[in-house]
Amino acid sequence: MYKDHETPQFWITYQAALRRYVELKIQDKHSVDDIMHEVYLKVFCYCKRFEFSCEKAGVKNLDAWIFRVCHNVIVDHHKRNSRYSYNVALEGLESPSQCDEVSTRYDPALLAELVKSLPAKYAQAVLYDAVDKLKQKEIADKLGLSLTATKSRIQRGKKMLFELYQQILQK
Numbered sequence: 001m002y003k004d005h006e007t008p009q010f011w012i013t014y015q016a017a018l019r020r021y022v023e024l025k026i027q028d029k030h031s032v033d034d035i036m037h038e039v040y041l042k043v044f045c046y047c048k049r050f051e052f053s054c055e056k057a058g059v060k061n062l063d064a065w066i067f068r069v070c071h072n073v074i075v076d077h078h079k080r081n082s083r084y085s086y087n088v089a090l091e092g093l094e095s096p097s098q099c100d101e102v103s104t105r106y107d108p109a110l111l112a113e114l115v116k117s118l119p120a121k122y123a124q125a126v127l128y129d130a131v132d133k134l135k136q137k138e139i140a141d142k143l144g145l146s147l148t149a150t151k152s153r154i155q156r157g158k159k160m161l162f163e164l165y166q167q168i169l170q171k
Helices: 011-024 029-050 064-094 107-115 120-130 134-144 147-171
Strands: none
Touching: 011 029, 011 064, 029 064, 064 120, 107 147, 120 134, 120 147, 134 147
16 A cells, blocks of 8 residues: 555556657647646546555556546647637637637637638538537537438538648648
């Protein structure tokens, strides 16, 4: 059993590899440190509940599990930061529903223009989903479509948006 001031051996073993992984995904050094702290806390607290026994915790592959936790924390980090930068970009638009939330690595102003260039039926479905955060059933009701058709329209719209963005990046 670990005392509060001791660092568990598994963290000593994985810390350097996890840091390299996070640095590949995140450019800001301070964010890397924050993510490493968050990963440590999540892993430590979970393992402490099971007396640092992988068997008791139900973890079969410690490597894969720790890196999955790390990956999930990185995804959460991107989600938190993309909301902020996205809202700043929306200020100059005609209405708040003219942009699709994708990720911090995308230029929000460019995405707003790309959404405007989508066919109207796809743009509206994507905007309802990504910006207005409506449930797909609500979107289906607003658009007068079946739930299946709405899901397809949102998926196609996002795919079209991604393809447009990729074309611009290749120029």
